[in-house]
Amino acid sequence: MTRSPAPHRKRQRMVRIYAWLSTIVLPRRFHTEYGNRIVAVFSDLYRDSTENLNTLGRISFCLRELSALCQLSLKEHTSGAVRVFRRALRSPGSRHRRLTPGELMTISFQDLKYAMRTLARSPGFTLVAVITLALGIGANTAIFSVVNGVLLTPLRYEEPDRLVRLFYRQHWHVTAPAFIDYRDMIEGFESVAAIYNYREWGQTLTGRGPPRRVTALPISAEFFDVYGVLPIIGRTFHRDEERVSSRVVVLSHRLWTALSGGDPSFLGQSVILDGQTWTVIGIMPETFLDLVGGDVDLWVPQELRAGTHDSPVTSTVWNQRDNHYLNVIARLGPGVSLEEAQAQLDALNANQAALNPDTDLRLEARLVPFYDEVIGSSNTMLYILLGAAALVLLIACVNVANLILSRNISRERELAIRTALGSGRPRLIRQLLTESLVIAVAGGTAGLILAYWGVKGLLTLSPDSIPRVDEVAFNAPLFSFALAVTLLTGIVFGLAPALQSANPNLDRSLRDSTRGSTVGMRTNRMRSVLVTSQVCLALILLVAAGLLMRSLVALQQVDLGIAPQHTMTLEVDLPDSRYPEPAQQIAFHHAFADRVTAIPGVETVGAISRLPVTGQYNSWGFGYMSSEGEVVQGGAEFRIIEGGYFAALNITLLAGRFFERSDGADAPPVTIINESTARRYFGDRDPVGQEILREGRRWRIIGVVQDVAQDHRGNVGSKVYLPHAQYVDRNWALTQVIATTTHREDLLDLVSLELAAIDPGLVLHNARWMRDVMASVIARDKFALVLMTMFAGVALCLASVGIYGVLAYSVNQRTREIGIRMALGADSRKVRWAVIRQGASVVAAGIVAGLAGALALSVLLESMLFGISVRDPFTFAVVPLALSASAGLAGYLPARRATRVNPVEALRQE
Numbered sequence: 001m002t003r004s005p006a007p008h009r010k011r012q013r014m015v016r017i018y019a020w021l022s023t024i025v026l027p028r029r030f031h032t033e034y035g036n037r038i039v040a041v042f043s044d045l046y047r048d049s050t051e052n053l054n055t056l057g058r059i060s061f062c063l064r065e066l067s068a069l070c071q072l073s074l075k076e077h078t079s080g081a082v083r084v085f086r087r088a089l090r091s092p093g094s095r096h097r098r099l100t101p102g103e104l105m106t107i108s109f110q111d112l113k114y115a116m117r118t119l120a121r122s123p124g125f126t127l128v129a130v131i132t133l134a135l136g137i138g139a140n141t142a143i144f145s146v147v148n149g150v151l152l153t154p155l156r157y158e159e160p161d162r163l164v165r166l167f168y169r170q171h172w173h174v175t176a177p178a179f180i181d182y183r184d185m186i187e188g189f190e191s192v193a194a195i196y197n198y199r200e201w202g203q204t205l206t207g208r209g210p211p212r213r214v215t216a217l218p219i220s221a222e223f224f225d226v227y228g229v230l231p232i233i234g235r236t237f238h239r240d241e242e243r244v245s246s247r248v249v250v251l252s253h254r255l256w257t258a259l260s261g262g263d264p265s266f267l268g269q270s271v272i273l274d275g276q277t278w279t280v281i282g283i284m285p286e287t288f289l290d291l292v293g294g295d296v297d298l299w300v301p302q303e304l305r306a307g308t309h310d311s312p313v314t315s316t317v318w319n320q321r322d323n324h325y326l327n328v329i330a331r332l333g334p335g336v337s338l339e340e341a342q343a344q345l346d347a348l349n350a351n352q353a354a355l356n357p358d359t360d361l362r363l364e365a366r367l368v369p370f371y372d373e374v375i376g377s378s379n380t381m382l383y384i385l386l387g388a389a390a391l392v393l394l395i396a397c398v399n400v401a402n403l404i405l406s407r408n409i410s411r412e413r414e415l416a417i418r419t420a421l422g423s424g425r426p427r428l429i430r431q432l433l434t435e436s437l438v439i440a441v442a443g444g445t446a447g448l449i450l451a452y453w454g455v456k457g458l459l460t461l462s463p464d465s466i467p468r469v470d471e472v473a474f475n476a477p478l479f480s481f482a483l484a485v486t487l488l489t490g491i492v493f494g495l496a497p498a499l500q501s502a503n504p505n506l507d508r509s510l511r512d513s514t515r516g517s518t519v520g521m522r523t524n525r526m527r528s529v530l531v532t533s534q535v536c537l538a539l540i541l542l543v544a545a546g547l548l549m550r551s552l553v554a555l556q557q558v559d560l561g562i563a564p565q566h567t568m569t570l571e572v573d574l575p576d577s578r579y580p581e582p583a584q585q586i587a588f589h590h591a592f593a594d595r596v597t598a599i600p601g602v603e604t605v606g607a608i609s610r611l612p613v614t615g616q617y618n619s620w621g622f623g624y625m626s627s628e629g630e631v632v633q634g635g636a637e638f639r640i641i642e643g644g645y646f647a648a649l650n651i652t653l654l655a656g657r658f659f660e661r662s663d664g665a666d667a668p669p670v671t672i673i674n675e676s677t678a679r680r681y682f683g684d685r686d687p688v689g690q691e692i693l694r695e696g697r698r699w700r701i702i703g704v705v706q707d708v709a710q711d712h713r714g715n716v717g718s719k720v721y722l723p724h725a726q727y728v729d730r731n732w733a734l735t736q737v738i739a740t741t742t743h744r745e746d747l748l749d750l751v752s753l754e755l756a757a758i759d760p761g762l763v764l765h766n767a768r769w770m771r772d773v774m775a776s777v778i779a780r781d782k783f784a785l786v787l788m789t790m791f792a793g794v795a796l797c798l799a800s801v802g803i804y805g806v807l808a809y810s811v812n813q814r815t816r817e818i819g820i821r822m823a824l825g826a827d828s829r830k831v832r833w834a835v836i837r838q839g840a841s842v843v844a845a846g847i848v849a850g851l852a853g854a855l856a857l858s859v860l861l862e863s864m865l866f867g868i869s870v871r872d873p874f875t876f877a878v879v880p881l882a883l884s885a886s887a888g889l890a891g892y893l894p895a896r897r898a899t900r901v902n903p904v905e906a907l908r909q910e
Contacts, residue, residue, distance in 0.1 A: 133443025158228030436494020535846025
């Protein structure tokens, strides 16, 4: 019977298509030798087998027959054909010749297209891998943004490595006479500047719209020269202007823009500060950031004349050799090392101490690199967080590597066919790495998006105690870092699976096309090692998070000596021009307390020169009578008190009484001390009724109060409290403390109305609830804990997924075995336990390795911990148990699935 011409033409067309495809798919040497035979066999099979198939069926038949033909060829020539193929691939004239750039690009483009098609056929795998990498890359990029902005980016000054700071031991400040000596006599300094930032100085600016509070920084003449910054218009101060009476001021770009809209003609005009007229002589650039003075609105000259007490900025600060109140920064001369400048400083200090034997000039002065002083202890925390983020990325890489390895196992037959058709191991490795890089690029792109929002979140969470945080930005270096991490990640998680999968067992892989049973012990061991490493890394992060959490709990349980319930704090600065007399200042505080106390719900109003738990302040010396009747010297931190301060913060009175309004300027001087002062200087004696000597006056102790912490770690120290009415040696910038019976959201508005009734020209600022003040001092600890907890949580989830994946795959591979055992009557509990035991061994190995790593690395957290050891037994016991529970849940699900295997279905699959 003669066949119709139409099917014959279709067969010829399909054979031509098949022949054309074979020239593309097969290597040239292999196609030259076997191509005609392959096409002839295909033509015969097509003619006999596709009479009843449609077009799609014929195409599927063609692809299926290509694989079948390769298997048949290998089975017929197992001993000879494979060796011929390998020798051909190793021949110098073919595989190992140097490819031209054009050929290399063509091959790479082919690999890329094939990788994208392959990944598109596995959307679930691709999505999980991309999301996993996005989490790791996004976390690393976001944290790197902070590390880069704070630690790695050079300071934005001219030759910042020449900047130094000068301190006395224990970070004591410098006296004005000593500063002038350093400026005039040390040749190693190119320029030196003094800054009076012992406390933030607020001033009220009037005459240009509503009154506003601005922050002023008193500085010496060469301040901007040290930084190497010039004003955009105008000039800076001269040395003969280092007195407040010069009344000249340099404005920040921000304040200049707010006052004049950026008008250059504003230079030379006047501004009114605290009722005094000042002339604007310069405007600083918008980019200038003073890392010592902080966020400043304007700069004024620092009074450096000896014995000055008429300054409205520095008030009664006396420039003598025993009054340490100035910060000093300097720029080293060209070619001058830190050691050379330190030697000159030591020589000058020794000479000055000999010339002034009656003053305390035997303090050790030292120079510190400006960068080290600015960054402080933040570098340790940030590097630890970056290391934690790197561990998360490593866990993500391990997880994706496990996914790819599992996927490559299912593709072993495909890889074997490609190997049989002439694809050498390097080509397969390159193809598999290309797929990994495609996943990495997709994950990196998603990670960049996460990092963009992550940087914003970090800036919101980051505490003010982290320096240079304003310089953190999503910029080109950050993008470069993300790109580098993406490429490195693609190689890291793709290399091991590629090396493992690019050398398949051809005979065994192609002989059985229905199962993945060709996977050997080597592959299973690799997958188990990967999961073990995940568990190990996750445990390290969990231990770090646990230690930080325990530390934060310990910090929150520290007895700070105060118990504010509903207490607000705020500041009101009194201009010297309108409140020049102590009596006026005292009257204001009395009037303010009386009016605010009259607000419904307000219990007590008081004020203090420095709030508790916010650091050291005003460390002064005093004399006291020893038990032998001799006057000896002591030291303490002094606080100036107004009104009901102690009652507002629930500070307990241990002996004597509190201050009263009758303890006024005309009454005998009185003081209150804390219990540490009483214990340190008076021992078993009753301190009430004793006297201390300060500035030629005898202050009788009338009370002893409980210790109040000066920082968030509960450090106390000696404290001496003086009544404001009796110690108005300056116009104190007191912080008001207002205690209420309930939390009132409208309290600030009501207080503002009362302040306006007293003096509408005054500005209320820096209003905070006391609980927020206390929270701010542990903000950096919370910041580290939140990020470490997030990293640990992601690591735990990834490790659990890895455990589940290994056991689920194992159950799938053992379906036939489990089915037979169940058919023979095996107990389901024993089957379930066998699966769980397999996972338990992997988890146990990971926990042991993780504990060893955590013990070794936990010492890095020592500076960040409080109240617990870096080897806290509770943390090291609870974390492995929690991880084991999570791993147990992840392992239970595949184990439960194993006991539900239907023996008939398991055997039917064979």
